[in-house]
Amino acid sequence: AQTVTQSQPEMSVQEAETVTLSCTYDTSESDYYLFWYKQPPSRQMILVIRQEAYKQQNATENRFSVNFQKAAKSFSLKISDSQLGDAAMYFCAYRGYGGATNKLIFGTGTLLAVQP
Amino acid sequence: KAGVTQTPRYLIKTRGQQVTLSCSPISGHRSVSWYQQTPGQGLQFLFEYFSETQRNKGNFPGRFSGRQFSNSRSEMNVSTLELGDSALYLCASSARSDGISYEQYFGPGTRLTVT
Numbered sequence: 001a002q003t004v005t006q007s008q009p010e011m012s013v014q015e016a017e018t019v020t021l022s023c024t025y026d027t028s029e030s031d032y033y034l035f036w037y038k039q040p041p042s043r044q045m046i047l048v049i050r051q052e053a054y055k056q057q058n059a060t061e062n063r064f065s066v067n068f069q070k071a072a073k074s075f076s077l078k079i080s081d082s083q084l085g086d087a088a089m090y091f092c093a094y095r096g097y098g099g100a101t102n103k104l105i106f107g108t109g110t111l112l113a114v115q116p
Numbered sequence: 117k118a119g120v121t122q123t124p125r126y127l128i129k130t131r132g133q134q135v136t137l138s139c140s141p142i143s144g145h146r147s148v149s150w151y152q153q154t155p156g157q158g159l160q161f162l163f164e165y166f167s168e169t170q171r172n173k174g175n176f177p178g179r180f181s182g183r184q185f186s187n188s189r190s191e192m193n194v195s196t197l198e199l200g201d202s203a204l205y206l207c208a209s210s211a212r213s214d215g216i217s218y219e220q221y222f223g224p225g226t227r228l229t230v231t
Contacts, residue, residue, distance in 0.1 A: 035219065037222075042224070043204060043224065043225050043227075044222060044223070044224045044225065045206060045208075045222035046222075047219050047220075047221070050219055091159065101164055101171055101172040102147055102149050102164055102172075102208075102210050102220055103149065103161045103164060103172050103174075104149075104151075104159075104161065104208075104220065105161070106158060106159040107158075108158050109158065
């Protein structure tokens with residue numbers, strides 16, 4: 001079975017600084033998707049960024065980028081120029097490529113605080 | 117496009133009662149998944165529906181059930197509520213397309229409190 005591990009329960013960053021959130025996963029599949037979701041206090045999950053395992057190039061979305069290391073099964077999220085609005089719970093999630101399912105497997109989350 | 121909507125947003129029920137939660141996906145999305153979020157267990161997959169058929173089911177007791185209608189709207193039902201069923205129930209929809217990457221879009225959730 002696939003598992004997702006986020007070893008940092010809480011992180012803190014100064015406004016305008018850069019922070020990296022860690023995620024590791026375990027799977028025997030060769031094709032899959034990885035995601036970072038943000039859940040602010042409003043509780044609505046928002047997709048931050050996604051990565052297809054077959055793509056070697058790391059995904060980037062504005063201030064958010066990932067470091068995808070397939071062999072190491074590592075998928076970290078870097079937030080540059082942190083803003084107060086980035087404060088939220090961040091979840092790493094895995095989805096298999098096949099199997100006719102959209103089932104996401106989530107990590108336990110990292111609570112990010114942004115200090116002004 | 118309007119986002120995923122869930123009703124009701126908040127619900128308080130008593131042990132032993134049953135509850136029905138509703139989810140309307142983004143227009144054009146045919147796949148709906150449900151997740152339970154609790155402080156202790158985190159985010160757990162409940163089930164997924166596509167074209168009115170349950171495609172996948174998580175490890176939850178039979179008290180948890182769901183269905184999807186022809187307009188892709190979905191409902192989940194929990195019978196004989198227990199205190200441990202208190203949670204945020206999230207619904208997500210996706211534009212399912214074989215072989216193409218896609219994401220799930222989440223609704224605001226229904227906060228269920230069982231007393």
